[in-house]
Amino acid sequence: MAKTTRNQSDSFAAAPDLFSQSWGLPPIVRDWFLSRNWAPRAHQLDMLEADRAGKSALLIAPTGAGKTLSGFLPSICDLAETPHEGLHTLYISPLKALAVDVARNLINPIEEMGLHARVETRTGDTPSSRRQRQRFDPPHILMTTPEQLALMLSHQEAPKLFGNIKRVVLDELHALALSKRGDLLALGLARLGTLCPDLKVSALSATVAHPEMLRDWIAAPCPQREVAMVTHQGGAKPQLSILASDDRVPWAGHSAQYAVPDLLNIIKDNGTSLLFVNTRSQAELLFQSLWELNEDSLPIALHHGSLDVEQRRKVEAAMVAGKLRAVVCTSTLDLGIDWGDVDLVMQIGAPKGSSRLLQRIGRANHRLDEPSRAILVPANRFEVLECEAAVEAAEEGAQDSEDPQPGGLDVLAQHILGMACSDPLDADAQYEETLRAWPYRELSRDLFDRVIEFVATGGYALKAYERYARLRKTADGTWRISHPKVAQQYRLNVGTIVEEPMLKVRLVRSKAHKRGATTGPIGRGGRVLGEMEEYFLSQLMPGDTFLFGGEMVAFEAIRDNEAYVSRSYNNNPKIPSYMGGKFPLSTYLAERVRATLADPTSWKVLPDQVREWLSLQRDVSLLPGKESLLVETFPKADKYFMICYPFEGRLAHQTLGMLLTRRLERDRAKPLGFVASEYALAIWCATDIGHQFKSGRLSLDELFSEDMLGDDLEDWLDESSLMRRTFRNCAIISGLIERRHPGKEKTGRQMTMSSDLIYNVLYEHEPDHILMQATRRDAARGLLDIERLGHCLKRIKRHIIHQKLDRISPLAVPVMLEIGKEPIFGEGRESVLVEAAEELMREATGQ
């Protein structure tokens, strides 16, 4: 295969039989292929054929299949055959970096063909003068993001700009479709379908469990167009293995410290490796441990979302230039940007879902015909099981499935305001159009009308705000914005990504290291390491140490909008972790893990130490069944423990823990606390809970009955800070409260505070308000995993097996080790007050 640059050679096959065929391409396109000794791939021609047959198309292909260029081949051919005035193709990607990357890869072939076609990008970084110009003088092909599409659609000239458009190309649709950004995009597409009924939509997606769902998604805005499904199977199967370390796999923990020497050896033996971890803190820890042992000074870099953009760009550039041997990274590198040659992917810690694993493996080697290589590195014994399940799933090409949820009402509110900014809004027509956005296909007219009311005057039962209305109904029955400022407000608020309030982290010289100065201002002007969540930083004490940007730092102070840290020479971080990017175990993998556990004949693939552990569990207690729930009880250190093994992920277990302790408290079993892991839940009580189950005073079936998801859940939700955070997101997206803008707005914490207060008031006085409905839907889905818990409770109904033990079981060891290990941030905690008051009482009474 002739190779010039990787991108192109991988995107097109070598021409098998020179000059013998034209593949139905226009001459300049065909000649371009021939001049390079390439041939278009079959799926690229299939996409072209679909387009020529007047169909929309969905291309499902693994990473590296020349997917992006398959999306554009129909546009290139059409432009080569028929001159076109105005915007021809709109390309939408989930990442602005991806839009820029793809534009670069498209401009070269177009120039080499001598094709008259202008390609431009439009992202948040595009200068406003150019964005302005693009609205009146658009390129032929415009690369942009869902947010920019929403902005363009909110302008008056949208009908003119998009009226003659031929194609929309949606890249990485699997990453967008089921999110709120997907909702926004679907609404934008529905509007495009109205402005331009001739539109064809092409979508590119990685392999997914339910391609027919994506097909319906792209078919919705232009129902008269058939959708062709084009599937590209990919070349060789990936080669997957699990790290076989001579060291013991630990019982608990997520850092895989034991494997660091092995990892270094593997890095040494390969070209460039990507080391994927699941959280930023794991990335930090691993990066540091690698460097501690990196005697050969192999160039190993760190890449995660909290790092300073410039630093990330540097790492990316070094990657592309082939200067790095390894990068420790998080999901920021999941999506399809081409950073260069990757020989090996290592997944540290269990991958949590087979789809994510397949995506990550796809990063190794973008050459289709050679197998990708990946090594999974379990961080603890349970993860060994999970890794085995993931490998099996990946080898079968099995995908996790995520259930689609109805479109967000907050996103709809934002969109409706945008549409009213563009043109007076006819409610009937807008409703019809909204139904053509796939996530909203079942939206009731009543709910839709309530969203309009919300946008107009807040949607309260009281008509308190009529005179300040944002939208007014005019004599002709249409809704118009009441003032041009409303459009300005809208444009500042566009988008569905609401960040946690972040602070810049700046490295300064420590007070303690400054000679002669023990007080006075901390030295300013150090370099910025990146950004971190304010709620984490605001709870640190000066001197607290943690890992950030690959360095051990000590917290100094928060000044204005920056957190000052200094270099620390301490070896162990005092604060073990910070949040961000934890994934729950996918249902699909959880099922496989349960199946493996229940069936000892399947253990032969497991390492000896894990097999011994499970055998021991079988001998002294029971193995968790495939469909049943094992509950163990035992006394330990004057407390009584109850451990259950639902394997439903930490979030679902935390919710379960909150609800069970509530019930146990009501049953006077005196629960003292609980801890949740990915696999199990441990609750400890002051009374002998095992005895109470045995004697029948407590019933396990009643304890775990599904009705806990009713009243108990409602009660807990009221107090839950998760609910408040979800509300804040809905309030911002829907435009109820304003988004923070750098240097302009109040600080993030004040905004959180005020949204909490709004939540409280609304909860008490209008709990059925449209935004409360939106919040409950989101909370049930994203944060609490309630649906999953519901399925679990249903599954185990009358299948709960109680095992009363004298002491801790082998399987319980990992979750017991979690107790007291990680502090939790941001929760209101009454026990802190109790302790503080007790201490004061002791002081006061002289004890």
Add this chain to the structure above:
Amino acid sequence: MTSAAVRQKQEPVMLSFGGQDFVPLLSGALYWPSQNALLVADLHLEKMSSFAKSRQFLPPYDTKATLAKLERDLTQTGASRVFSLGDSFHRDEGTTTLLPHDRELVTSFVAHYDWIWIAGNHDPSAHDLGGHCCDELFMDGLTLSHEPDARFAPQIAGHLHPGARIRINGRSTKRPCFVFDEARLIMPSYGVSTGNLNVLNPAFKPVINKDEMRIFAIGRDQIYPVSAKYLVKG
């Protein structure tokens, strides 16, 4: 990891200040038995609706919620007098934007109770809702005013919305609180639409002596006296 703690119940806490005994309430009010009076500060009525003019339609229920809180406290304590220590309204115009049922409730309050509105920086003007409007109140040797002022002692004031972040063994919680020293007691803000400011903020420095600082933090089911050594910033 999330862990749950079991609640404990205790007897109501008393607060002695300026030679008088008070009962701090979970609502943030202070009941003064010898005067049979309820003290509240910073109601900030009509705060949410004040955003409407910039087309931010926050739920117009905060006034109703704050008044309902007040009604509960009045019923529970059996107080016959109310001293509202300033910023009763989020802005002077608030007295005109009251929704009908909120206005009715305020009217019935001032008819039934001996009601004093002390002026605050948010609501400096006197109004005609009923009750008495004044700048300061002197009573039983105490000065009741909106802003803490080092010239008066002993003084009870509001204005600063004190809150305490308490940290023990690496875990922390932030709660509104009563903060006082020998000379001054600063009440937490009462309105449901108000936030709070950490007592370690420099704003408290001129008016509360840090070495004598005492904190009564508002918990879920009771008031907790907390040692100042557990206070942290943030």
